[in-house]
Amino acid sequence: MKYLSQFGHYILFLKKSIGKPEKFNIFWELFVRDLYKMGNDSFGIVSIISIFIGAVAVIQIGYQLVGSLVPMYVLGRIVRDSNILEFSPTITALVMAGKIGGNIASEIGTMKVSEQIDALEIMGVNASRYVVLPKLVASLIAIPALVIYSMFLSNLGGIISVSLSGIVTVDGYLTGLRMDFDGFSITYALTKAVTFAFLITTISASHGYRTEGGALEVGWASTRAVVQSCIAIIFFDFILTQIMLYK
Amino acid sequence: MIELQHLNKSFDGRQVLFDLSAKFEKGKCSFVIGASGSGKSVLMKTMVGLVEPDSGSLSFDGRDFLKLGYQEKKEVRQEIGMLFQGAALFDSLSVEENVAFPLRMFTNWTKEQILERVNFCLKRVKLENVNALYPSNISGGMKKRVGIARAIALNPKYLFCDEPNSGLDPVTSRVIDELITEITQEYQITTIINSHDIKSVFDMSDHILFIYQGKGWWSGHKEDIRKTGSKELLDFIKASEF
Numbered sequence: 001m002k003y004l005s006q007f008g009h010y011i012l013f014l015k016k017s018i019g020k021p022e023k024f025n026i027f028w029e030l031f032v033r034d035l036y037k038m039g040n041d042s043f044g045i046v047s048i049i050s051i052f053i054g055a056v057a058v059i060q061i062g063y064q065l066v067g068s069l070v071p072m073y074v075l076g077r078i079v080r081d082s083n084i085l086e087f088s089p090t091i092t093a094l095v096m097a098g099k100i101g102g103n104i105a106s107e108i109g110t111m112k113v114s115e116q117i118d119a120l121e122i123m124g125v126n127a128s129r130y131v132v133l134p135k136l137v138a139s140l141i142a143i144p145a146l147v148i149y150s151m152f153l154s155n156l157g158g159i160i161s162v163s164l165s166g167i168v169t170v171d172g173y174l175t176g177l178r179m180d181f182d183g184f185s186i187t188y189a190l191t192k193a194v195t196f197a198f199l200i201t202t203i204s205a206s207h208g209y210r211t212e213g214g215a216l217e218v219g220w221a222s223t224r225a226v227v228q229s230c231i232a233i234i235f236f237d238f239i240l241t242q243i244m245l246y247k
Numbered sequence: 248m249i250e251l252q253h254l255n256k257s258f259d260g261r262q263v264l265f266d267l268s269a270k271f272e273k274g275k276c277s278f279v280i281g282a283s284g285s286g287k288s289v290l291m292k293t294m295v296g297l298v299e300p301d302s303g304s305l306s307f308d309g310r311d312f313l314k315l316g317y318q319e320k321k322e323v324r325q326e327i328g329m330l331f332q333g334a335a336l337f338d339s340l341s342v343e344e345n346v347a348f349p350l351r352m353f354t355n356w357t358k359e360q361i362l363e364r365v366n367f368c369l370k371r372v373k374l375e376n377v378n379a380l381y382p383s384n385i386s387g388g389m390k391k392r393v394g395i396a397r398a399i400a401l402n403p404k405y406l407f408c409d410e411p412n413s414g415l416d417p418v419t420s421r422v423i424d425e426l427i428t429e430i431t432q433e434y435q436i437t438t439i440i441n442s443h444d445i446k447s448v449f450d451m452s453d454h455i456l457f458i459y460q461g462k463g464w465w466s467g468h469k470e471d472i473r474k475t476g477s478k479e480l481l482d483f484i485k486a487s488e489f
């Protein structure tokens with residue numbers, strides 16, 4: 001029951017927040033600021049995580065292939081597809097839920113408890129649209145861009161890992177990496193990225209927007225935003241995989 | 248003039264405002280006083296449209312606010328300025344940008360026109376050379392003054408102040424009180440102030456509404472307050488004077 005009412009609030013919140021911005025130049029300024037902040041905040045962590053994920057994937061999958069009948073150079077292909085299809089979009093999104101989602105919920109929550117949202121409403125501004133729309137549009141660009149960046153880095157991490165561990169020769173690995181590449185895997189990954197970006201921003205913003213009380217409640221809202229964004233990501237990962245890979 | 252008639256409001260079955268009626272006149276500072284929890288803030292939020300009353304009417308110079316459509320409500324809202332208890336400045340914007348905000352949002356003025364108006368409003372609240380500072384870097388009294396500057400940027404017809412003195416020292420309180428009184432007279436604004444501060448009530452009020460447990464208990468002029476037979480009001484005044 002509680003979740004049903006929460007879901008109802010979320011839908012109403014979306015309805016109020018999504019639409020044409022009231023003043024385009026103000027929207028644009030906020031959008032540029034948010035886009036810069038999201039990219040800048042997340043660039044480092046995405047880089048580190050992506051390289052290590054690629055590196056670990058090589059060692060783990062390599063370990064499973066040793067002694068099997070599958071030729072070792074296939075390793076490159078398997079790691080590439082795992083990175084593009086699953087690791088880069090999903091893990092980047094989960095990290096972004098913690099970073100961007102937590103930020104959004106606490107920023108909007110603080111605006112709510114310090115009456116800044118009320119101040120906007122009284123002036124006659126559509127407050128939810130004013131705060132959410134720039135963040136939503138920024139995340140729909142920033143998160144897919146970070147996912148693409150992560151795809152490159154995770155594969156680079158794979159190559160580094162191969163050259164350090166010598167599971168296969170680097171040349172052999174690169175042959176695998178270039179084998180049977182299907183552009184659809186990128187479409188699929190970006191569809192996931194855009195969906196996750198939407199979920200993270202709107203779920204986090206709606207938690208921030210419903211905060212009442214003080215600093216303590218802002219902290220709770222931020223935690224709830226991260227947890228629920230992560231659950232939503234995993235759930236939609238499953239659904240989208242079903243729909244797109246087995247049509 | 249703002250006129251309230253028979254306002255009722257309850258939250259989750261608990262009634263906070265009971266059949267409240269009042270009139271607030273143009274060019275005057277009207278005070279709403281009452282104990283903590285008596286419903287002052289809820290009344291103010293109802294008047295500015297943040298809280299929807301369960302029944303009753305609310306009119307701004309004859310415009311029945313609750314019956315207006317979205318666009319007309321928006322027009323009335325642009326005639327309302329509000330000073331919040333915590334000032335409610337936008338933290339991500341500088342002092343200048345805070346005051347410019349309503350102008351950028353609701354006028355088509357050029358940058359120069361906006362800057363001129365911003366500087367005029369800041370000067371009016373006796374703040375100069377702080378344009379580039381952020382709310383986190385200025386004192387509580389300065390925040391209140393920026394809040395006033397932002398509230399008057401669009402030349403409001405109605406000004407609402409929720410506890411303008413809370414959290415300020417007596418000297419700064421005086422400055423804020425004087426500013427509000429001056430601005431009210433100068434621009435003939437209908438000003439409504441929620442306050443706990445009995446001293447400012449006696450200093451600057453033109454009209455007083457005393458709320459007791461959500462009911463409009465007494466209203467009148469400050470000179471008449473001691474002649475009232477209302478025990479609740481006298482108790483409130485006495486308790487506040489110590």
Ligand SMILES: Nc1ncnc2c1ncn2[C@@H]1O[C@H](COP(=O)(O)OP(=O)(O)OP(=O)(O)O)[C@@H](O)[C@H]1O
Nearest residue numbers: 258259263281282283284285286287288289290443
């Ligand atoms: N959004 C809300 N939901 C439920 N109850 C509320 C809400 N807002 C106010 N109340 C209740 O309404 C009553 C009146 O509150 P209000 O804030 O108007 O008091 P006040 O007179 O402004 O007090 P103070 O002087 O302490 O600011 C309180 O009992 C409060 O709990």
Ligand SMILES: [Mg+2]
Nearest residue numbers: 287288289441
């Ligand atoms: Mg109050």
